[in-house]
Amino acid sequence: MAETNLQILLRRRPQGAPVPEDFEIVETPVPEPQPGEVLVRAQYLSLDPYMRGRMSDAKSYSAPVALGAVMAGQTAGTVIASKAPGFAPGDTVLGGSGWQRFSCVQPGSLFKIAPDDAPLSASLGVLGMPGLTAWVGLEDIGRPKSGETMVVSAASGAVGQVVGQIGRIRGCKVIGIAGGEAKCRFVTEVLGFDACIDHRGDVAAELDRLCPEGIDVYWENVGGAVQRAVFPRLRDFARMVMCGMIAEYNDTTPAPGPNLMSAVRKRLRIQGFIVSDTGWPRYPQFRQEMLGWMQAGRMTWREDVVEGLRNAPTAFIGLLKGENFGKLVVKID
Template sequence: MSASKNRRVVLAARPRGLPKPSDFRIEEAPIPQPQDGEVLLGVRYLSLDPYMRGRMDDRKSYAAPTALGQEMEGGTVATVLESRHPDFRPGETVLSYSGWQSHAVAKADELRKLDPKDAPVTTALGVLGMPGFTAYVGLGNIGKPKPGETVVVAAASGPVGSAVGQIAKIRGAWAVGIAGGKAKCDFVVDALGFDACLDHSAGDFPAQLAKACPRGIDVYFENVGGAVWDAVFPLLNDFARIPVCGLIAQYNADGDFPGPDRLPVVMRQVLSKRFQIQGFIQFDYEEQRPDFYRDMAQWIREGRVKYREDILEGLEQAPEGLIGLLQGRNFGKLIVRVAKD
C-alpha cells in the first residue's frame, strides 16, 4: 500500500462470538486535510483494549457502536504533521483518539501534548493513560482499600489489573492477583510485588484462592467475570466493595449464558452481606485526571509502580492482536506500532 494514502482497518462484519479476521478489512483512503483549528496526525502507536469488542456489536451501550465500514476506534500516540492551530506545531507528539489508521485529522481540544523526556510515549496508552486511570479511579472511588484489607484483582498481569494491585500495595492492602499461566503469575509476584498470584486455569483454583485469602476478600476489582467470579464470590467479606470494570469472559458470548440462574443467590448475599457492587467507566471521574497524572508519575519515578508492554509491529497486526487479547494471549499492555519513530 502507498505511503501517500491513509491505511485503515475498518469493521467489515458484526462478529458472532469471538471476532474473526474476516470481520475486519484493511483498505486505503485519501489522507484527510485539516481545516482551521485542526491538525493532521501521523499515527505512531495504537492501543488495543478489551472495550473494543463491545464497539463491534450493534447494541445499546455507554458508547455508540462502530458502524460497518468505519475504522475501528482506539487511543493513539501520534506526531503532528500539519497544524492549523497556533498551539500545535509539526513534529510535536500528542495523545489522540484517532483509531485504527495511519493518518487522522483532529481538533486541537481533543489532543494532549506528550513530552518524550517525561516518560516513554507509549505509557500514555497504558500505565499513564486510560488503563492506569481506570485502575486509579475504580480502586480509589469504589474499592477504597484500607491498610490490612485483602484486595483481589483478575487479569492481574494486564495494564489495569497490574496497576490495581500495585496501588493497593501502596495503600497498605494485601494484594492477590489472578492471571493465566505460571509466567504471568510469576511476573505479578516477582516484578510487580503482589503478595500472591493464582493461575485461574489450575484445577484447584478455588481452593488456592481461598488459601491465599485467609481473611476473606474485602475488595474484588472485577475485570473478568465467569468462573473467576464463581471462585471469588464465596470469599467476599461483609461490606465488600466490587468495582466492576470489565467482564472479558463474557464479551464473546453468543446467545444465552449456560448454567443455572445465579441471580437469586447473588442478590441474597448482596443484601445479607451488604456488598457494594458498582459498575463504572473511567470518564465518569474526568475531574481526577490531574491527581492521577501527578500520583502515577511519582509512583513510577519512585519504582513503586512498574509496567510491561507487549508491542506488535504494523497496523495489519491489529485484528489478530485484538482477537488474541480477548483470548488472553497478550502479556502486558498491548500496543501496535503503526509507524517507526
C-alpha cells in the same frame, strides 16, 4: 512516492469471537486538516477489550462503530500540521484517532503530553486509559485500606497490573488471578503482588488458602468462573469494583449470574463504572501521581508490543483469548 494513510475498517459485525474477515485494511490518501483541525501521525495504537463492544450494535454506554468506518481506538503520536490554536507541528499528543496512521482531529479530544516523561507507549497503558481506570476505580469505589486483602483478576493485564501495585502502595495484601504460570510468576516477582492464582487451576481452594479471612476489595476484570469463586468469599462490607467481564464478551447468550442476595446480607458495595464518566478531567492529577510512583521505582509495567498496523486485527482477536501478556499496543509502521 507520496505517503498514504493505512486504515483498518469494521467490515461486518462479529458473531461470537471476532475473525480477521470482520476487518478490512485499506490504503487512502493522507487527509488535509480543515480549519480548527489538527493532522496527527500515530506512532502507537492501543488495543483494548472495550473494542469488542464497539464492534457490536447491541445497546451499550457508547455508540457502535458504523460498518465501513475506521475502528475506534486511542493513539499516541505527533502533530504533523495544525489549523487549530494551541497545537503546533512536533507536539506529542494522546487522542482517540482510531486504527489508522494519519487522522484529522478536533483539538478538544487531544491531550498534549511531555515527550520525555516516559516512553511514548506508556501513555496508552500505565499512564493512559488503563492506568487511569485503575486509579479512578480504586479512588472512587475500591477505597483500599492498609491491612485489607485485595483480589485482582486479569492481574497481569493493562488494568490489573496497575490496580494491584496501587493496592500494595496503599498497604493491602494483594492476590492476583491470571492465566498460566508465566503470567503468575510475573505478577509476584516483577509486580510485587503477595501471591497469584492460576485461573486454570482450583481458584476456590487457592482463595481459601491465601485469603482465610475473606476478601475486602475485589477488582473484577473477567467475570465467569473466576467471579463465581470470588463472590462467596467477600467479607462483610467488601467492595467489588465492577470494571469488566472479558470472559463473557464473545458470548452469544448470557451466562447465569451470581446470587446477588449476598449484596444485601453482607451490605456489599458493588458499583460499576466507566473511566470516561469522571476520569479524564482528573487526568493531570492522575498523571502526576503515577509519574511520581514510576520515577520512585514503585510502579512497573509490562507491554506486549505488536509490530505493524496490519497486524492489529489478529492481535485484538488474541487479546480476547488471553494471548496478550501485558498492555497490548501496536507500533505503527
